[in-house]
Amino acid sequence: METIEALRFRSAPLKDDPVTQASSDPGSRPLPGPLPRPGHRDAADILARLTLAEKIAMLHQHQPAVPRLGLAAFTTGCEALHGVGWIGRATVFPQAVGLGATWDRELLRRVGQAVSSEVRAFRQDTAKAMAKNEVAEKFPMVSLNVWAPVVNLLRDPRWGRNEEGYSEDPYATGEMAIAYCRGLRGDDPRVWRTAPLLKHFLAYNAETDRDIASATVPERVLHEYELPAFRRPIEDGAVAGVMPGYNLVNGIPNHVHPLIGSALRAWDAELAVCSDAQAPSNLVEREKYFDTHVESHAAALLAGIDSFTDNSQDSAPTIERFTEAFTRGLVSEADIDAAVGRVLLMRQRTGEFDPEGDPYAGIRAEVIASAEHAALALEAARAGVVLLRNEGGAPPLAEFSGAIAVVGHLGSRVLTDWYSGTLPYAVSIAEGLGAAAAVDGSDTVLLRSAGGEGGEFGPFKHVDWGTSVQCPQAVHTFQSVDSGLYLTVGDDSVVDAAAATPDGWVVRELFELEHVAGGVAVRSNATGRYVRVGADGVLIADSDTPEEIFTLQVLTSGLDEAARAAASAERVVLVVGNDPHINGRETIDRDSLALPPHQEALLAAVHAANPATTLVIVSSYPYAIDTQIPTILWTSHAGQELGTAIADILTGAHNPSARLPQTWYASADGLPDPYDYDIIGSEWTYQYSRRDHLWAFGHGLSYTDFEYSDLTLTRSDSDSDSDSDSTLTATLEVTNTGTRDGAEIVQLYTRSLDGDRRPLRKLAAFTKLHLPAGESQTVTFDVPLTELAFWDEAAQHFAIDKGRYEVLVGASSQDIRTRQEFSA
Structure with missing residues (x-):
């Protein structure tokens, strides 16, 4: 353990920041005088007028007001990962991993701008409400310090919070974060929007x-x-x-x-x-x-x-x-x-100390969940859909007007995650497609007391969500067929169908089924207590031991129902994936890359019943999926316009352009320990991994074709002898050779041909092109030669090896269309 002195770090002081002599008593000195010129204060002036006791109080997240200085209370932190979170109804954009899949800097900037405008509106309407002495609980304090974005790298796809990051690559993550932060910050040179x-x-x-x-x-x-x-x-x-x-x-x-x-x-x-x-x-x-x-x-x-x-x-x-x-x-x-x-x-x-000079002071509630932001949410949802496989080439539902069945628990639902706001509206995939049938695919069951005297409960839609690292026993949900509400455990331990959806920091809608002689013991995953039937005939989760045994009577088989619906429809859209509050979220890592067993069985049953099946994966992370379904799409939980976006992609109304922000491995077998961060020695990510994969980093298909040609490299050197001041310019032509307008993510990678233990390839630049059918565009990348540098542990600085290198340009880290060598 290091000593406090060894950990001491004194940052550079604020400019003109007065430092007063320390006193042994925080409250012993007289109060400084009042602030001059209210409305034109700065941090250094305020700091100089605070007592030591006041400053100590300001070290906490919830900084108190200082009325004598006209200083309001302040709280750090407002959740704004993909929309304003935890405050109420607000525009919900795709999860961060879905935004990362767009590879679109300008789109990320505009999303950040929209989110920060809604934060401002919440904040400024709060201040207005408080001035009118309206109920404080109705208008929570909103901070202009937004806790976003997350720039942790998606090194391990089993990470529970995979949904929160942009990419497994540091360059791509940095670029997406820059774009989002610029949107959050705003363009005013003096005042930050957030x-x-x-x-x-x-x-x-x-x-x-x-x-x-x-x-x-x-x-x-x-x-x-x-x-x-x-x-x-x-x-x-x-x-x-x-x-x-x-x-x-x-x-x-x-x-x-x-x-x-x-x-x-x-x-x-x-x-x-x-x-x-x-x-x-x-x-x-x-x-x-x-x-x-x-x-x-x-x-x-x-x-x-x-x-x-x-x-x-x-x-x-x-x-x-x-x-x-x-x-x-x-x-x-x-x-x-x-x-x-x-x-x-x-x-x-953020302009707090000079409100009259705040260019964003006029933002009000009308921007929250506005039509303009809804249109942007749809644009982002479309831009984040990755076409993983498409053997036919054309959109699977183009010009199709027959009967479509949407199958799967997620097909008729739009789910949010822990950091989402409240959806202003939601378009499910079934609604987006106008499906003739929407089949859940889960069993309908009755929960019966095995003794027969305690009665029966249900019917319920029963879903087995599988296991996680934290819970090797599979977790289950029970949704009332009659009300649509989920069984949940109340603070009084009563188990009742009272929850709209599994949600919360502690998800009280999850149950574990322990198989015992004569049936199952039911235990609350949230409290660890077993469920019994109380004297008044209600379910109560308050027992430390499995004193009550239950049986699950299957009334209808979800697999049979799904197979029948698939067989009777001309086309099937099967939707699989995760619930962001279950088995893969903050505090919970996945224990594999596999779908839950019930979804694996559903996939097999539906495809066998109807080969004209399209698979849509709606998830916060990659899966290892073994299937021969000819068309497969992936999207994150994409917010309020999920269903519209998927429908537009499947019908061809929109040509997909998204690319995977992380490697989809063929299996979790052989993946390193989650706390082994040595991507070099343990071969993590596309940069070093030689493992089997389903789809590579940067992979994604289009309904049109693009050709890359005429790659040329030129090097510009400064007057310095150092390679660190040099730039490599790569120029090439990209042509849309297909019959549809489309967008292409052009990716430039570098690799050393001589260096030892260097990346197999490393992303150094990318851009998104929109090209009409038959047209070409010249693409130019200026790559600093510092992108070739590695950390020299002996010299303790970055260095560039002399030798041969290669520039590789293509549509993914594996789909390289053109390459050229150069020397450094």
């Missing part, structure tokens, strides 16, 4: 024991893979803050890691670093890295944490810990000033 914060620093890509497990990250992997995803958007200038991850890296908790100072603050000394929820206390309570909270909080502050998200809204423990830390000399007032000053600067950037 203040984006990147999550989660560093090497955070596993949920199992995430707050006590350590990621093993070799030095080269750290500098070549993990750090660039953060560095690119930070150095671009549109990032206001960063959040550390829960995990440890090479044995050191991220919340006291020296890299906060030596990396993050080296790129931008003014970044506000906000802790993840309860992570400061975890340093003692879970990680056992420090003996006391006073020591751990002091170490986190000295490492560079500015805002402590701890103990929910109760700031008292944080205040007490820092007051004692200051009294004991573990932190100085200068250390406190540096942290508070950075958060005040973030507030200043």
Whole structure:
């Protein structure tokens, strides 16, 4: 364990930031005078007028108001990953992994602009409501510090939070993050529409024991893979803050890691670093890295944490810990000033201290879930649909007007995830296609007490969602046929059909079935208690032992029902995938890449009944799917316009252009341990993996064809002798040789022909082209030669090997259409 002194990091002070002499008593000095010129204040001036006690209080996430200075209360953090989350009805865009699949920087910028406009509207209508003394609970405090985007790399497709990242590649992730952050920040040179914060620093890509497990990250992997995803958007200038991850890296908790100072603050000394929820206390309570909270909080502050998200809204423990830390000399007032000053600067950037000069002050509620944003949500949903396989070449439902059956639990549902807002409306795939039949594919069952005296319950639609790392026993949902509501466990332990959908931080709609003699014991996955029949005939989950045995009576077989519907329809669209709240989400990693067993059986039954089946995968992550279905599409959970987007792709109204943001492996067999981050030695991602895969990084098909030709390379050197100042320009022609207008994602990769242990290939540039049928366009990429550099561990800096290299340009990391050698 490092000492507090070893972890000490003093960032560069804010310009003209006055530092007062520390006192042994935070409340002993007289109050500074009032602020001059209200409406034209800056962070440094405010900081100088705060007492030490006031500044210590501002180290907590929920900063108190300071009425004597006209300073309002402030809270860091508003969820804005793919729309405004946790506040209410708002535009819901595709999940981040779906946005990453668009490979479209300008689209990401416009989505960020829309999201930040809705954040502003919520915030400014809140202020308006509070001024009218309306009910506070109806108008929650909304922060202009948005906790988005997530730039953790999608190295392991089993990661529960796979849906939150953009790509397995650091360059692509950085480019998407830059675009989204620019949209969130806005174009005004002085005032930020919102203040984006990147999550989660560093090497955070596993949920199992995430707050006590350590990621093993070799030095080269750290500098070549993990750090660039953060560095690119930070150095671009549109990032206001960063959040550390829960995990440890090479044995050191991220919340006291020296890299906060030596990396993050080296790129931008003014970044506000906000802790993840309860992570400061975890340093003692879970990680056992420090003996006391006073020591751990002091170490986190000295490492560079500015805002402590701890103990929910109760700031008292944080205040007490820092007051004692200051009294004991573990932190100085200068250390406190540096942290508070950075958060005040973030507030200043959003125009809070100069409301009359705020160009975004007029944004109001009419932009929330507006028609304009709905159109953008549809555009994004279409742009994120990846055509994985299409043996016929043409759209599978083009000019088709016969009977379509949509089969599968997800075919008639639009699901949200933990960080989604409330859908303003939803178009399911069945609705988008105007399906003649929509069949769930799940069994209809009665739940009976095996003794016969406790009665029966149901009927229910029963879905087996399979297992996860955290729950090796399969979890199940039971949805009332009569009401459409799900069985859920209330706070009083009563089990009733009362939930609209599985949801919540703790999903109380999941049950485990333990097979015992005579039937099954039913246990709540949320509480661990077994279900019994109470004296009044209701179900109660309050037993520590399986005292009541149940039987599941199948009234109708979902597989049989699906097969009949498939056989009677001319075309079938089978929809499989995940529920983002079940078995693959925050705190829960997947234990394989396979579909749940029931969905595997459904896929086989439907395809056997009707070979004219199209498979649509709606999921937060890749699957290893073994099927010969000729047309397969993938989309993330794409928000309110999911069904319209899928219908437009299947009918050919829209030509697909999305590309996979991560490798789809053929199996989880042979994948490294989730906490093995050595992508080089363990051969993770497209850069190093030689494993069998279903579809490569960057893969995606179109209904038209593109030809690449005339690749030329030229090198421009500066007056310096250093290769780091040189640029390689690649120029080529791309022609749409098909009969349909379409868009192509042109991808440029590099590889060393001489270097040892270099990537098989590495993405260095990409662009999205829109080309009418028969037309050509010249594409030019300017690639800094620094893209060829590797981290030299001996010299402790990036270096470019002399030798032969190759530029490879194509439609995916494996579908290379043209290449050319050059020397460095």
